[in-house]
Every structure is written in structure tokens, then in C-alpha cells.
Amino acid sequence: MGKKLEGNRLFDNSRMMLTDERKREEMERMLSLSLREHVRVTVVWYDxxxxxxxxxxxxxxxxxxxxxxxxxxxxxxxxxxxxxxxVYPG
Known part of the structure; x- marks a missing residue:
């Protein structure tokens, strides 16, 4: 089983990558909702x-x-x- 480095995360297989992709899509949806409808969100990021x-x-x-x-x-x-x-509401 090959490993793939993406960003700062290591994925063992494509199934994990798809889960991460769904999470990324959900985060982008929340960001867009906040922009369009002025909904408060909490953003967690790393520096x-x-x-x-x-x-x-x-x-x-x-x-x-x-x-x-x-x-x-x-x-x-x-x-x-x-x-x-x-990214989550509030």
C-alpha cells in the first residue's frame, strides 16, 4: 500500500483522501455561507x-x-x- 504526502498530512490510501476531500468541501461550503449570508463561523488554522x-x-x-x-x-x-x-458554525 503506497503512502501519499499531501499538505502536512500523510494518507495511507485513497479512501482516507476522499474523506479529507469531503471535509474540505464542507469547510469551503461553510466559508461561502458566511460570506453570502453573514453567518458567524469559527476557523481553526495553523501557522x-x-x-x-x-x-x-x-x-x-x-x-x-x-x-x-x-x-x-x-x-x-x-x-x-x-x-x-x-471551520464550524459559531
Whole structure:
């Protein structure tokens, strides 16, 4: 059984990769919903040192640079889609 390195994860077979693909599609759906309907989401992502988490609203999605803009209170942050680990309501 071959192993495949994708992003920062190692997959043993294609079934695991499909599960990850479904999760990625669900996260992208939540991000789009937040942008379109102003729904609050919590985004979990990693930077070079640790996992970070922030709740807010998606105010922009840049497909060409693969980034989202997460805004909360008077602050905002651009986050690369490839760094996002999880997105959920609230």
C-alpha cells in the first residue's frame, strides 16, 4: 500500500483522501455561507508554530490567491485556505 504526502498530512490510501476531500468541501461550503449570508463561523488554522482559532465573519474570498479574510470586531486576518484545519458554525 503506497503512502501519499499531501499538505502536512500523510494518507495511507485513497479512501482516507476522499474523506479529507469531503471535509474540505464542507469547510469551503461553510466559508461561502458566511460570506453570502453573514453567518458567524469559527476557523481553526495553523501557522508556523501553533494552531490558532478565531470566530468571526468571512468578508472576502480570493480564489486566485486561495485566501479568506476573517473579520471580528475591528480586526481582520487573511488566512490561506491550505492552512485551514476546520471551520464550524459559531
Amino acid at each position: 508556523s508554530v501553533e494552531e490558532l482559532q478565531q470566530s468571526g465573519f468571512i468578508t472576502s474570498i480570493h480564489a486566485h490567491s486561495r485566501e479568506i479574510k476573517l473579520q471580528w470586531a475591528d480586526e481582520w486576518k487573511w488566512i490561506g485556505l491550505d492552512r485551514i484545519l476546520e
